[in-house]
């Protein structure tokens with residue numbers, strides 16, 4: 161039974177890029193079920209982004225692979241992350257001029273450190289009880305596990321929200337350029353899947369060779385030349401040929417994976433040529449996914465931090481056989497879409513709406529995403 165739970169929600173997202181926390185405070189006055197859609201909708205009242213403190217980022221990145229005493233390190237990182245989440249909540253409440261008691265719930269994604277749905281688990285580092293305690297607001301967290309338990313990928317989670325927010329036009333696709341790129345195909349039935357890396361490999365390469373968190377505006381990539389042999393080697397990755405539903409993460413696409421491909425080249429290539437090739441790899445995997453799985457696409461709306469990479473956006477616009485815009489042009493800033501999705505998912509949870517879509521995740525049934533920690 162779907163209960164109406166209109167009101168204020170906060171969404172907190174920290175994605176695979178480990179760049180920071182994006183938060184929004186939103187007023188939702190539309191049922192989560194799109195068939196009952198009302199006109200009032202979803203309004204952003206405040207948004208905030210907080211870069212992850214460097215020590216926390218390093219801890220979270222280290223937790224992506226096995227290591228000494230990782231259970232204790234994971235618990236400590238979760239607590240620190242929850243404290244950063246609480247700081248974002250405080251900023252949002254101040255900006256919106258609302259007390260904590262006005263908020264129905266926070267949707268807090270947590271930080272993915274393992275995602276292996278085929279082995280039956282996905283792990284998001286998070287401390288929702290601590291966040292509820294710190295803020296005095298109910299927290300919905302652990303959004304992926306129930307779908308994985310039901311046999312799905314537990315990802316992507318955002319397509320149901322994309323459909324609620326942007327789903328009024330045939331031939332429209334939403335493309336999120338986070339660490340990983342994921343597509344939502346809005347034509348019924350709504351589908352969604354990961355296409356491969358968006359920024360993750362480029363970020364890792366820039367971090368290793370330039371000591372920066374990311375290649376601003378893609379300028380370093382633009383200074384190099386795409387190497388066709390390396391690109392062909394990357395494109396031969398078997399995961400890319402799998403049909404949806406599918407999802408991926410750092411478990412597969414990481415610097416060790418890149419190194420094995422670099423070693424197949426007859427001679428070394430310059431670091432900026434590698435960066436240029438990685439950018440083309442992201443573009444080509446996205447184009448291939450659209451051609452193969454959404455050939456009727458007329459319009460792509462881009463969100464996520466990659467939408468701010470001007471060289472990436474320019475290269476994508478040239479490569480895709482359809483129009484390319486950002487979600488900003490449709491009312492939602494590119495860095496707020498994912499956070500807004502988690503506010504919406506928290507709302508869907510309280511309403512009892514099953515927002516994990518089987519056509520997206522491959523689970524045999526729709527499940528209610530998340531677990532509630534009361535205020």
Ligand SMILES: Nc1ncnc2c1ncn2[C@@H]1O[C@H](COP(=O)(O)OP(=O)(O)O)[C@@H](O)[C@H]1O
Nearest residue numbers: 175176177338339359374376377464465466469
């Ligand atoms: N001005 C910019 N130029 C190039 N890349 C950018 C820019 N701003 C953000 N990014 C990219 O966006 C990433 C963050 O995107 P985000 O949507 O937060 O991803 P995630 O969900 O994985 O955290 C950064 O790591 C960086 O790669």
Ligand SMILES: [Mg+2]
Nearest residue numbers: 175177179180
């Ligand atoms: Mg991010």
